[in-house]
Structures are given as structure tokens and as C-alpha cells.
Amino acid sequence: MDVKTVCLGMLTQGDASGYDLKKYFESSFGHFFAAGYGSIYPALAALADQGLVSCEEVPQERKPDRKVYSITDQGRAELQAALVDPNPSHKVRSEFLAMMFFAHLLDENHIDTVLNNRVAECDRLLQSIKAFEEQAGGCDCLPSGARFVAGFGKAIASACRHYIEENRKVLVEREARDAGPKVAAG
Amino acid sequence: MDVKTVCLGMLTQGDASGYDLKKYFESSFGHFFAAGYGSIYPALAALADQGLVSCEEVPQERKPDRKVYSITDQGRAELQAALVDPNPSHKVRSEFLAMMFFAHLLDENHIDTVLNNRVAECDRLLQSIKAFEEQAGGCDCLPSGARFVAGFGKAIASACRHYIEENRKVLVEREARDAGPKVAAG
DNA sequence: GAAGTCATGTAAAATGTTACATGATTCA
DNA sequence: TGAATCATGTAACATTTTACATGACTTC
Structure with missing residues (x-):
């Protein structure tokens, strides 16, 4: 599944311009599928070339024209x-973990800074997911898929944050070498 | 950080061939940095072109020659x-979450199958990380970075598994629509 | 006056994935 | 006989990221 497919999926929830889709990517897809x-364009x-969406140009007053796309029957198929x-x-691709692997x-x-930045990043992510849920009207209004995915993002971000806080000693206090990570999988 | 940098890092832990590095990628880096x-080649x-590693060709009996690479001082710098x-x-790129977003x-x-497969994938990952830890000799022998990263992988994989098991009802029993995800971030 | 939002796009560069190509040895 | 392991690599393809290019309006 590539960006094209995700755009197609987004268009099942209403017509939109490329600019609109970018905002959807940021607000709800940002944490697991960036574009x-x-x-997007x-x-x-x-x-449009393949006939999977149709496009209508909408002139606007005092703003640039918009190209509004709609999914076609062929697109749905x-x-x-x-x-x-x-x-x-x-898939995960983490320079962060690669760097920590080479902590020695x-x-x-430097390790301390990197870990702090990563924790801050988790917090930003949690905030942005919560903002998405609230903006959608208290979360009951969201379709079940969007709710599941938002919850997933929160669960992972908070597990990540928690793991770092509990185990940063492993990396930073070299003396505590034989303590081992505290949160291990069951 | 790209594959080149990771290879360079791996070579700080000992000389190796491309074939060896592939195995390192599979055993310890697989879950967060695939190659x-x-x-790799x-x-x-x-x-080697940039002088960051040197290469020695080692003929072997009854096996193809190996090209064994060593990191140079310039490579370390x-x-x-x-x-x-x-x-x-x-970075995360998840077709899985994109698909679940469009659960409706x-x-x-089909949703059930996809969720089962994802849970099985988490289990495989947990197993492979545990195998890596054990193969390294009970985990105390691992450098702190490798231990931290292995623990991280286990924590995330098990959070992922747990979230799916607790929340699959949100997606599959449409009547339970207003229950909401059970595991939310604090 | 500067920064931010609305709005579209292209082109080049970087990067990674997949398939192809070869060939000996070992184990069941 | 077939599959797996050891061992190296290239070439085409797909895909994404980054930088560039334009321009009006609004808010501080």
C-alpha cells in the first residue's frame, strides 16, 4: 500500500484537495504513514490519469484555485x-535505536540529550493524537478504525516513553551495567 | 543515518563480511532497521571507495572467498x-494501521485475519529478540546498548500485541461501537 | 515588515527493494 | 535429488525526500 492507496482511502470519507489531504496526513496519519x-500531488x-479519481477545479475569491478530487467507482474497486x-x-526504521545500539x-x-529529545517527541505525539480525537468531537464520533488507530498510537507512544524512563540508567550509569532492562516482555 | 553508517558501526565490534553483516541485521537490527x-554490498x-573501511580477500577451502572488511581510523571519525x-x-510506516483506519x-x-496475523508477527518478533539475547549468553554479556535496544523491541512488541487483543472488539463487533479503546495513554 | 496560511506543482537526488546471475558444499 | 547454507554482486525499478518555484492575503 502506497501513498496513492491511502489518498484513495481518504477520499472515501469525502472530496478533498491535495492541500486538504496533507492536513489529514498530519492530523491522523502522521504517526504511522507520513507524506x-x-x-501527494x-x-x-x-x-486521475488512471481514472480512479475525478477532479474539479474550484475558483475561489481572494485565494488560489482549488483542485477538488472525488473517488470514482473504478477507484473504489x-x-x-x-x-x-x-x-x-x-515497518520501523529507527536511527534512534541504531544510535542507542552504539551507546558505548x-x-x-549526548545519550542523555538524545533520550530527552525522544521522550519529548513521544509527548508531542501523544498530544497530537489527543488533539485529533478531541477535534473530532469527543472520540465517539470517530469511525471505529480511526479510534482503533488513535488508541494504538497512544499505547505505543506511551510504552516507548515509559520504557525509556525506566531503562535510561542502563545506558547512562555505566556502573549499573548488570541491572538489565526493567520492563521485559512476558 | 543510512545503511552505510550502520555497517560502519557494526564493524566497530569486529571485522566482518557482507554476509556476516546481513546476519547481524537479521538477528539484532531486524526489528528497527532492516537491510x-x-x-549491504x-x-x-x-x-571502501571513501577509505572508511579496508577490505581483505580471504580464500577459503571448499567455500567461496570472503571479503572481510575492517573499519579504518577515518571510518571511526x-x-x-x-x-x-x-x-x-x-519512523513508522504501517500498511497495517492504514488498513485498520479504513476498517469500515x-x-x-478479513479484519480478524489481519489482526491474527499481526499478533503472530509480534510473537515471532518477541521470540527472535529473546533468541538473540540468549544466543549472546544470558544477556549479561551484551553491551548496554544492545541490551537497551532488545528490551525496547520487546516492550513495544508486547504493547502492540496487548493493545490488539484488548481492542479488537472495537473493530470486529460493530455493536460495541461506543465502548472505545480500553488501553489509553495516561 | 515579517511570518504564517492558503494553494499548486516540478525536478533532481537519495535510498531502498526486488529480481537476476553464479556456483560449490552439505545434509536429509 | 532437492533444499539449505555459504558467498558475492549488479541492474532495473519503485518510492520518497528535498529543494525549488510562484503568488496573494492575513495577522502580529
Whole structure:
């Protein structure tokens, strides 16, 4: 599943411009599927080429024109086909963990800074997911999929934060070397 | 930080061939930084070009020759420079969550299958991290960075598994629509 | 006057994935 | 005989990221 498919899915929830989709990506998809204008606009153009979306240009007063896209029947069929995969991927690429793996090459102040920044990042993420839920009207109004995904993001971000706080000693106090990580999986 | 940098880091822990590095990627880096031969071999060739590693060809009896790489002083300096970034990234790209976001477009059997497969994937991951820890000799022998990272992987995989088990009803029993996710962040 | 929002896009560069290509040895 | 392991690599392809390019309006 690529950016094109996700755009197609977003358009099942209402017509939108590339600019709108970027905002959806930021507010609800940001933590697990990022996309910038550089992928969204070409994706929409390709979808239009294939007849999976239609496009209407809407002139606006005192603002640039908008290109509003709608999903077509063919687009819906294509989306269904893309969603049958029983093993969708879930990939992590973490420079953070790679860096921590090489902790023995770093000085403790630097490790400390990196861990603090990562914790702050988790907090930002938690805040932004909560903002998304609230903005949608107290969370009961959200479709079940959006609620599940938001909850997932919160659970992982908070597990991440918690693990770092409980185990940073492993990395920073070299004497505590044989304490071992405190939170281990059951 | 790209595959080249990670290879450089791995070579601080001892000389190795591309084939060896692939195994390191699988055993300890697999869950947060994947790489295949198609990235590793070109990375080593580029590092050698830049003088960051040196290469010795070792003929073997009854086996193909090995190209064993060692990090150079210049390579160590380059690695240090790559590790100063105070904000290393941690990116997730999840077709799984994207698919679940669009749960309202899927039938319940399919959702069920996808969730089961994801849980099984978490279990495989937990097993492989435990295998890595044990193979390293009971976990006390591991450098602190490797221990921290392994613990991190286990914590996240088990949070993921737990969240899915507790909240799959949100997606599958449509009547339970207003129950909401059970595990929310504090 | 500066910064931010609205709005669209292209082009080049970087990066990674997949498939292909080869070939001996070992184990069941 | 077939599958797995050891061992190296290339080439085409897909995909994303980054920088560039434009321009009006609004808010501080």
C-alpha cells in the first residue's frame, strides 16, 4: 500500500484537495504513514490519469484555485483490491535505536540529550493524537478504525516513553551495567 | 543515518563480511532497521571507495572467498560525526494501521485475519529478540546498548500485541461501537 | 515588515527493494 | 535429488525526500 492507496482511502470519507489531504496526513496519519506535498500531488495526478479519481477545479475569491478530487467507482474497486492483503506490513526504521545500539561509542551527556529529545517527541505525539480525537468531537464520533488507530498510537507512544524512563540508567550509569532492562516482555 | 553508517558501526565490534553483516541485521537490527544484500554490498563498496573501511580477500577451502572488511581510523571519525545528531529519527510506516483506519470498508472476517496475523508477527518478533539475547549468553554479556535496544523491541512488541487483543472488539463487533479503546495513554 | 496560511506543482537526488546471475558444499 | 547454507554482486525499478518555484492575503 502506497501513498496513492491511502489518498484513495481518504477520499472515501469525502472530496478533498491535495492541500486538504496533507492536513489529514498530519492530523491522523502522521504517526504511522507520513507524506508530504512531494508525494501527494504526484499521487493525485497519477490516480486521475488512471481514472480512479475525478477532479474539479474550484475558483475561489481572494485565494488560489482549488483542485477538488472525488473517488470514482473504478477507484473504489481498486481500493477494495488493495485492501485484501491479509499481511499488511508494519515497518520501523529507527536511527534512534541504531544510535542507542552504539551507546558505548557516545558520551553520556549526548545519550542523555538524545533520550530527552525522544521522550519529548513521544509527548508531542501523544498530544497530537489527543488533539485529533478531541477535534473530532469527543472520540465517539470517530469511525471505529480511526479510534482503533488513535488508541494504538497512544499505547505505543506511551510504552516507548515509559520504557525509556525506566531503562535510561542502563545506558547512562555505566556502573549499573548488570541491572538489565526493567520492563521485559512476558 | 543510512545503511552505510550502520555497517560502519557494526564493524566497530569486529571485522566482518557482507554476509556476516546481513546476519547481524537479521538477528539484532531486524526489528528497527532492516537491510538486505542489495543495500549491504553496495554500502560496503561505497565505504571502501571513501577509505572508511579496508577490505581483505580471504580464500577459503571448499567455500567461496570472503571479503572481510575492517573499519579504518577515518571510518571511526566519520562514524563519530554521524552519531552527534541530537534528534535521530524514529519512523513508522504501517500498511497495517492504514488498513485498520479504513476498517469500515472491510468485512469482519478479513479484519480478524489481519489482526491474527499481526499478533503472530509480534510473537515471532518477541521470540527472535529473546533468541538473540540468549544466543549472546544470558544477556549479561551484551553491551548496554544492545541490551537497551532488545528490551525496547520487546516492550513495544508486547504493547502492540496487548493493545490488539484488548481492542479488537472495537473493530470486529460493530455493536460495541461506543465502548472505545480500553488501553489509553495516561 | 515579517511570518504564517492558503494553494499548486516540478525536478533532481537519495535510498531502498526486488529480481537476476553464479556456483560449490552439505545434509536429509 | 532437492533444499539449505555459504558467498558475492549488479541492474532495473519503485518510492520518497528535498529543494525549488510562484503568488496573494492575513495577522502580529
